[in-house]
Amino acid sequence: EVQLVESGGGLVQPGRSLKLSCVASGFTFSNYGMNWIRQAPGKGLEWVAYISSGSSYIYYAETVKGRFTISRDNAKNTLYLQMTSLRSEDTALYYCARLELGGYFDYWGQGVMVTVSS
């Protein structure tokens, strides 16, 4: 059974940093591109970042480019999102999601909450 379990969220002050993790199981992690997607309270879904299976290709949404860094450790089956210079508008539930080759997200974690507030 495919499982994606996020962790590392919490309350953080504006301008500070936070690092999210997503541990994958039930599939060969190193074969799949992975993504972070977020959802602000009461809002819709926003794709945040993508990393290819071997980390060769990385893309970011314009809203986080230069502040967030996606990475992965295939030996640990873990996806990361390093978030710096956090803003109140980054407050959201952050999901990790597996990307199928066709560009759609076939498995999602349950999400981890990040709250940016003073």
Add this chain to the structure above:
Amino acid sequence: DVQMTQSPSNLAASPGESVSINCKASKSISKYLAWYQQKPGKANKLLIYSGSTLQSGTPSRFSGSGSGTDFTLTIRNLEPEDFGLYYCQQHNEYPFTFGSGTKLEIK
């Protein structure tokens, strides 16, 4: 970026009825549209991709249609477990973008 306009925002229906949710892209995305279901406390579930291909495990009462800029998700013979939030997503080009969501409620 491709803008996705989803309608209606809210929908109320009774079990056994059929409903349709629409999604319009700001430019052609060929057939590359996915539909997801979101329910509290559960992982988001992929229902349909490439416009009309049912993901494994999606009940046959769900169907997707459309191409180019206009797409529709139809749910026939609604079951109680079908109520929740639905999102469309274009998977034709980066950045992948989502519709604003449709909340399907029990009438």
